[in-house]
Amino acid sequence: MRVPMTEYLVIDLDTERWVCRVCAHDMGSAHGNYKPGTLVYDRDPREIHQPIIDPERYEYTFSPDPSFCRILEYYCPGCATQIEVEYLPPGHPPTEDIVVDVAALRAQWQARGLDAEEVFNYGPGEDAQKHTAALKALGHVR
Amino acid sequence: MTTIDEHPTLTAQEQEWVDEFMDETTLFLGPDPEIMRSHSIAERTEHEEEVIAAGVDRIQVERIRKRIAGALDEGYEMCEAQGAAPGAKWGDLTTAIYTAAGDVSYLSCHGVIAFSAILHHPIRYIMKYWKDEPTVGVHEGDGFIHNDARYGNVHNTDQSMIMPIIRDGKIIAWVAATIHEGENGACEPGGMPSGSETPFDDGLRMSPFKIVERGELRRDLLTFLQHSVRDPKLQLADLKVKITAVRKIMERVDALIDEVGVDTFVGALRVTVEDVDAEVRRRISELPDGTYRFDQFMDSTLKENILIKIACKITVKGDHMTVDLRGTGPEILNRAINAPLCSVKSMMMQAILAFWWPDLPRCTSAMSCIEIISDEGTWADASYDAPMGQSLQASFRGFSMMQALYSRMSFSTPHKYSNVVANWFNQINTFLWGGVTQHGDMVGNLCADLNGMPGGAKPFRDGEDAVSPLFCAMADTAEQEVMEEEVPFMQLVAKRLVKDNMGFGKFTGGMGYEMIVAAEGTPHWGFMTVTSGAKFSSIYGMYGGYGCGTYPLSMVKGTNVYDHFRNDPGSFDLSIEKIMNERPFPEGTYMTSHMGLQYDLARDGELYMISQGAGGGYGDPLERLPESVVKDAELGRISQKVAFDLFGVVYDPETFRLDAKATDAARAAARAARLERGKPFAEFCEEFVTPEPPKDLPYYGAWGDTDQITATVHTTDGPERVTAPLDELPIVMIPDRREVKIAALEERVRELEIKHGEQVNRLA
Ligand SMILES: [Zn+2]
Numbered sequence: 001m002r003v004p005m006t007e008y009l010v011i012d013l014d015t016e017r018w019v020c021r022v023c024a025h026d027m028g029s030a031h032g033n034y035k036p037g038t039l040v041y042d043r044d045p046r047e048i049h050q051p052i053i054d055p056e057r058y059e060y061t062f063s064p065d066p067s068f069c070r071i072l073e074y075y076c077p078g079c080a081t082q083i084e085v086e087y088l089p090p091g092h093p094p095t096e097d098i099v100v101d102v103a104a105l106r107a108q109w110q111a112r113g114l115d116a117e118e119v120f121n122y123g124p125g126e127d128a129q130k131h132t133a134a135l136k137a138l139g140h141v142r
Numbered sequence: 143m144t145t146i147d148e149h150p151t152l153t154a155q156e157q158e159w160v161d162e163f164m165d166e167t168t169l170f171l172g173p174d175p176e177i178m179r180s181h182s183i184a185e186r187t188e189h190e191e192e193v194i195a196a197g198v199d200r201i202q203v204e205r206i207r208k209r210i211a212g213a214l215d216e217g218y219e220m221c222e223a224q225g226a227a228p229g230a231k232w233g234d235l236t237t238a239i240y241t242a243a244g245d246v247s248y249l250s251c252h253g254v255i256a257f258s259a260i261l262h263h264p265i266r267y268i269m270k271y272w273k274d275e276p277t278v279g280v281h282e283g284d285g286f287i288h289n290d291a292r293y294g295n296v297h298n299t300d301q302s303m304i305m306p307i308i309r310d311g312k313i314i315a316w317v318a319a320t321i322h323e324g325e326n327g328a329c330e331p332g333g334m335p336s337g338s339e340t341p342f343d344d345g346l347r348m349s350p351f352k353i354v355e356r357g358e359l360r361r362d363l364l365t366f367l368q369h370s371v372r373d374p375k376l377q378l379a380d381l382k383v384k385i386t387a388v389r390k391i392m393e394r395v396d397a398l399i400d401e402v403g404v405d406t407f408v409g410a411l412r413v414t415v416e417d418v419d420a421e422v423r424r425r426i427s428e429l430p431d432g433t434y435r436f437d438q439f440m441d442s443t444l445k446e447n448i449l450i451k452i453a454c455k456i457t458v459k460g461d462h463m464t465v466d467l468r469g470t471g472p473e474i475l476n477r478a479i480n481a482p483l484c485s486v487k488s489m490m491m492q493a494i495l496a497f498w499w500p501d502l503p504r505c506t507s508a509m510s511c512i513e514i515i516s517d518e519g520t521w522a523d524a525s526y527d528a529p530m531g532q533s534l535q536a537s538f539r540g541f542s543m544m545q546a547l548y549s550r551m552s553f554s555t556p557h558k559y560s561n562v563v564a565n566w567f568n569q570i571n572t573f574l575w576g577g578v579t580q581h582g583d584m585v586g587n588l589c590a591d592l593n594g595m596p597g598g599a600k601p602f603r604d605g606e607d608a609v610s611p612l613f614c615a616m617a618d619t620a621e622q623e624v625m626e627e628e629v630p631f632m633q634l635v636a637k638r639l640v641k642d643n644m645g646f647g648k649f650t651g652g653m654g655y656e657m658i659v660a661a662e663g664t665p666h667w668g669f670m671t672v673t674s675g676a677k678f679s680s681i682y683g684m685y686g687g688y689g690c691g692t693y694p695l696s697m698v699k700g701t702n703v704y705d706h707f708r709n710d711p712g713s714f715d716l717s718i719e720k721i722m723n724e725r726p727f728p729e730g731t732y733m734t735s736h737m738g739l740q741y742d743l744a745r746d747g748e749l750y751m752i753s754q755g756a757g758g759g760y761g762d763p764l765e766r767l768p769e770s771v772v773k774d775a776e777l778g779r780i781s782q783k784v785a786f787d788l789f790g791v792v793y794d795p796e797t798f799r800l801d802a803k804a805t806d807a808a809r810a811a812a813r814a815a816r817l818e819r820g821k822p823f824a825e826f827c828e829e830f831v832t833p834e835p836p837k838d839l840p841y842y843g844a845w846g847d848t849d850q851i852t853a854t855v856h857t858t859d860g861p862e863r864v865t866a867p868l869d870e871l872p873i874v875m876i877p878d879r880r881e882v883k884i885a886a887l888e889e890r891v892r893e894l895e896i897k898h899g900e901q902v903n904r905l906a
Contacts, residue, residue, distance in 0.1 A: 003554050005430075007601060007685035007761055039820025042830055049679070049691030050642060050784065053722040053734070060694030060734040062643065062753075065677035067839065068441055068449055071688070072830075075820045080813035082686040082762040087439070087679055089449055089839065091832030093846035094823075095435045098550055101459075104431035105554075114556060122601045123558035131602030 003105060003116040005098070008076065008083040009034055010117070013106050025078025033096040035074060038083065040094075043071040045087075066090075171349075173292045173526065177266045181259060181487050183415055183510045184243035184266075189312075193409040206402060206410040207248060207503065210239055213394035214250040217387040221319055222252075224386070226379035228625075229299070229322030232590045232618045237391060238504075239411065240265055240316040247315075247411040249504035252616045256296050257320050258504045259491030263294020263484060264350040265304060265316055273313070278352060282308045285354030285385060287367075289326065290347045291481075292526060296488050297533045298344050299324055299333035303384035305354070307392060309404050315411060317391050319384040324587040327371040328531060330741040331576025331586020336444035336672040337740035338478040338531030345531075346370055354385060372576065372586045419507035425499060425559070426511075427461035429551045434458075435847075436543045437469075441678035441692075443477040444532055444738030446879050448854075449678060449835075450479075451843025452522050452536060454543035458551060465490070465544075467516040471842030472853050472868060473524040476875045479674075480524035481533035483516055486540035490514075492613050493544035498552075499559045517868050521842075532672050538568040541612050542681060545598075549684060564598035564605065564651060564684035564758030566612040569673040569737075571693060571754050573659055576741065577667035580630045589657070590620035591754065594637070596652030598757040599645065599687060604770075605652035605757035607639065630664035631744070633657055634703070635716050640753045642781055646788045647687025647759025648766050653779060654754025656718050661744045662704055668741045669750050671695050676736035680755065687759030688788075694734040695752055696722050701730035702747030718751045763788050764809050772800045834865070842874070 002010040002019065011030045012019050018027035018034040027037030045064035046055075048071055052062040064071075064087075072094060074084040086094060109116055122128040152160065186194070217237040221230055229235065236253035238246050244265030246258040268286055272278040286304040291297050304318040326333040328345030338344050346367070353363050364381065368374035399407045434456045439449050453469030473480045491509050495502060502508055516523040522536040542565050549562045572594075576586030594608035611617050622633045635658035645651025661667040674680060675692055682689035696718050706727055707714045713726060725732055730749075737752065744750065771791040774780045776798040785791045790812045792804035821829070835841035840854045840861070852865045855872050864871060895902055 003430075005554055006550065007553075036823045038823050039817065040823055040826040040830075041816070041820045042826070045679070048646070048688055048788065050781075050787075052640065052642060052719050053694070053696065057732075058694070058696075058722065058734040060676050060692070060696075060736060062640075062691050062694065064679055064692045065441075065447075067836065068447070069439075069678040069692075073816070073820070074686075075816045077817070077820075077822075080816040080820075082764070082816070085683050085686055085688055087682050087689055088437075089439055089678075089841065090836055091830065092835070093831045094827065095437050096433075096847070097435050099433050101431035104459075108430060112556065116554060116556070119556040120554075121556070121558065123561040125561060128561050128600070128602055 001109060001116055003109065004120050005100065006083070008081055011100065011102065011105065013102070013109070016102050020076045020078055020081065020083070022081050023076060023079035025076055027076070030100065030102050033099055035094055035096070037077070038074040039077050041073045041075070043073050045069050045071050171271050174267060174270065177263055177270065178294065178482070178484060181484070181506070181509055181514065183245045183419060183507045184241070186412065187242060189408055190412040193405040194412065196405070198409045198413050202402065202406060203410040203413050206398065206407065207414060209398050210248050210395065211251060213391045214239065214248060215252065216394070217319060217391040218250040218252050220387040220390060221321055221383055224383045225321055226376045226383070227321055227323045228587050228590060228620070229324055230380065230383070232593055232620050233614055233616050234322035235320060237317070237319045237387060239391070239395065240318065241411045241415060242313050242315060242408075244269065244316065245415050245506040247414045247505060254296070254614045255495045255504055256488040256492040256613055258495065258506060259488040259509055260294050260296055260484060261302060261304070261318055261320065262506050264288045264302065267293060268304070268350050272350070272352070280306050280313060281356055282306070283354070283357035284352055285388070286350050287353040287381070288348050288350040290349060291485050291530055291533060293349050294484050296485055296537065297334065297530070298326055298328070298346065301348070301380070301384075303381070303388050304350070305388050305392065307395060309399065314404055314408050315395070317388050317395065319387045321380055321384060323376065323380055325371050325373040325376060325585070330574070330670055331372055332574035332588050332670065333586070334534070334574065334672055335531035336478050336670065336738045338529040339476040341527060341529050343531060344529055353381070359385065372584050414503055415505050415507045418502055418505040419510050421502065422499075422508055423461040423511055426458060426463045428555050428557070429458045430554055431459050434547045434550050436546045438539045438542060439678050440479070440535060440539065440674050440680070441676065442674035442736050442738050443474060443479055443876060444535070444672060444674065445477060445740070446876065447677050447736055448840040448842060448876075450521060452539045452543070453844060454547065456547050456551065462513070464513040464515060467514070467520070467522055468849065469844035469847070470516070470520040470522050472851060472871050472874045473519055473521045473528045474842070474874050474876060475528055478529050478531035479533075479535040480521045480528040480530050481536035482530060483518070483523040485533050485537045486522045487514060489537040489541040489613070490544045493541045493548070496615060497545050497560055497563065498548050501559055519868055534570060535674055538612065542568045546682070546684070561600050563600050564645065564647070564687055564760045565681040565689070566598050567595040567654065567681055567690060567755040567757050568612060569675050569680050569693070569755055570611070571654070571671070571673050571737065571752055573657065573750065573752070574670040574672060575629065575631065575668065578665050579628060580663050585629065589625070590618065591657055593617040593619045594655060594754050596654045596754065596757040598684070599647050599649035599651045599760035601649065601760055604650045605645070607652045608637070608655055608754055609652055630667055631659050631661040633659050638717065639779060640718065641778055642784050643691055643753060643756050644780065645681070645683050645688055645690050645756045645759035646763045647683055648761025648763065649687070649759065650766070650774075651683070651687070651690065651757030651759045654756055656751065656753040658716055658718065658749055658751045660703055660747050660749050662746045668743050669739065670741050671737045671739040671752055673737040675755065681758050683758040684760050686762040688763070689758050690756040693737060693753050693755055695737050695739055695750070696732075696734050697751065698727060698730040698732055698749040700748070701727040702745070703727060703749055704747040718753065721749065721751065764790050764812055768800050768802065768805045772798055834863070
């Protein structure tokens with residue numbers, strides 16, 4: 001059984017691997033963080049949050065200062081989906097943002113007796129449910 | 143030489159004498175760590191034990207809760223309608239009922255939820271120190287006031303009125319109203335000084351004390367408070383409003399108690415608290431076991447740019463959750479950004495009750511069982527001696543960590559109590575102001591635009607623009623025109639969205655608007671801004687979406703724009719982008735800075751310009767529907783460049799017709815470029831990660847996942863980087879930036895003198 005853990009990542013309980021939800025690319029052992037399975041790029045934040053006032057004349061421009069802030073973009077090596085973005089000071093180690101106890105996850109779903117992908121949803125509200133249904137129709141979630 | 147036995151054994155009698163002696167000779171009853179460190183609900187009292195043992199009728203409890211909710215909402219509406227503080231008018235307040243021990247059992251449906259994690263502190267203090275104190279005591283009709291966050295508050299602008307419900311001589315519950323009053327006599331007007339350098343700059347330091355005695359407001363104490371603040375009328379008016387509201391609630395509660403009896407009432411309050419506690423444990427057990435991390439970096443002391451971390455690691459195991467804040471940067475002993483832990487916890491509670499489990503009754507117990515690990519002495523767990531004027535800097539990040547991590551923790555759960563959502567904007571980008579009004583009154587407060595925080599994107603819809611502050615879903619941004627009748631400045635531009643100011647993603651975060659203000663017709667007026675995020679974004683996106691940009695303060699000084707408008711009304715076409723890039727007022731001085739502006743004297747017609755931030759984006763921007771991107775462009779929300787660079791969308795800028803083919807090609811190329819430039823993680827880390835922060839970056843906090851804290855301390859030899867466990871760090875203070883600037887200028891003068899061979903004999 002596959003358990004959706006983030007928008008783009010599922011944990012396959014049978015193989016105990018992180019898997020890309022979009023292209024099924026293997027992203028590494030589910031016992032650790034998924035980041036080792038990604039491609040990463042150190043983005044100059046001024047390319048994303050572009051200056052609104054003239055950077056030639058002003059110190060503060062609506063763009064982050066690249067000597068304070070970098071944007072790490074994490075891509076799936078299979079389909080190039082940008083699965084995560086992290087704002088970090090230059091040189092700061094990336095954060096292990098999620099490490100799951102796989103055995104406990106399996107036990108949790110066994111106790112529920114449900115298929116995690118089948119019952120997946122984005123929460124209450126008509127719009128949330130419509131979207132979940134649309135994604136299911138597209139095959140994005142099962 | 144004599145040796146001292148460090149642990150002498152005392153007999154029970156001796157210990158009693160020691161305790162008695164200590165009791166009588168305690169010089170100062172400061173904040174009690176036993177009370178202040180705990181956010182957990184109290185043990186059952188004997189009375190509660192008895193009435194619960196006797197059996198509780200659940201339907202009766204539900205009926206009592208409904209009646210209480212009605213009473214609290216009525217009290218809330220009274221405060222909102224009658225309150226003099228701008229904060230009250232926009233709903234920045236709350237009313238609540240507490241158990242005898244001080245646990246919030248029910249909070250008004252509207253208002254600031256964060257208060258449900260905070261007011262048990264002052265009530266416990268009153269119960270421990272004042273109830274049996276012969277010079278104080280707690281009697282029917284008494285009312286206690288307090289504001290100081292060191293005794294338990296969100297921050298010092300908020301003032302409470304706390305009154306006991308007494309039956310047969312016993313305290314059986316408490317009712318309180320809390321309002322964000324604003325002005326509190328701090329070193330700058332408005333009650334949230336970004337410039338405070340000692341705790342004594344933070345304004346009123348009210349420990350809980352009795353200001354209403356057996357129904358009478360004490361005029362002597364009231365006068366003292368009025369004398370201590372800039373706005374004595376406000377102080378009086380809102381004290382009366384809170385007293386009236388609390389009495390109204392008590393009237394209704396009294397009738398309820400008469401109807402159901404004291405025991406049933408007490409049982410209902412306690413059962414509510416306990417039910418929520420049990421339900422919270424159950425909901426934690428639904429989350430997958432694991433560890434979840436979220437680091438945030440704050441770029442300002444509000445006087446200069448630094449980079450300070452607030453770390454958060456949540457561990458879930460079964461029905462137990464631990465929130466570990468270790469790794470957070472040290473407190474800075476002469477800057478206003480520090481927060482007491484209770485204040486950070488109160489904003490965690492805000493995230494829990496507003497965004498995790500909004501269906502729960504708003505009780506102290508919503509967070510009671512969550513263990514929070516933190517070392518005192520960080521900027522998110524500041525010690526008694528640290529200034530805390532802008533404690534929101536730390537506490538709002540307490541909110542953001544809980545909001546961001548819940549989306550991760552709860553993503554897989556089959557039953558969700560709320561939608562997955564990217565981060566809300568977390569800065570109060572607004573103007574604080576103070577001075578003398580056109581009516582000759584001395585005032586100090588702030589613009590309600592802080593309530594225009596944009597929301598985060600959800601997995602299925604864009605975040606809402608300028609929707610509500612993270613701390614209050616129902617708060618209003620108020621009518622600027624109404625305010626202009628009371629204060630001598632105009633918002634020349636209000637609520638105009640700033641193009642490209644967006645958290646990009648498959649679904650985009652809500653956008654924020656700009657504000658341009660200028661004073662006129664006042665003998666004395668000034669503005670302040672109190673936020674961070676001008677160099678490092680203050681919120682981040684989710685699952686491939688980006689966070690917000692950064693936000694400068696822009697100013698045009700040395701010109702009177704009103705004169706320009708009078709001479710040429712056509713020149714009244716303003717935006718930050720236009721003014722700063724085109725410089726239409728030739729004699730003006732144009733400047734930008736970070737958003738920590740201490741009280742700045744505003745002459746007539748000088749421009750102050752800021753922008754609200756943006757909510758976090760959700761998902762990969764290349765997955766956004768091209769039609770939505772073109773629509774954003776057509777509405778002027780994004781530029782053509784951003785449409786292409788961020789979203790890979792191509793359209794005709796004249797007709798706004800999507801070029802589907804070119805868009806497909808652009809997106810395919812963008813994906814190929816990612817695979818081209820992206821490096822395998824291990825290889826990337828080898829290049830990117832450094833053993834310590836860049837040399838010139840004044841960084842505070844753990845560098846990565848370590849118990850060593852990095853800080854820059856200032857010695858006689860200048861700045862020096864130290865790395866040590868928190869308790870071994872020297873005191874961290876930052877030198878006066880004007881002195882730093884003068885030193886640099888003097889150095890430059892010396893250089894030039896040497897260069898030009900000029901002999902100057904300066905007397906020391
Ligand atoms: Zn993929």
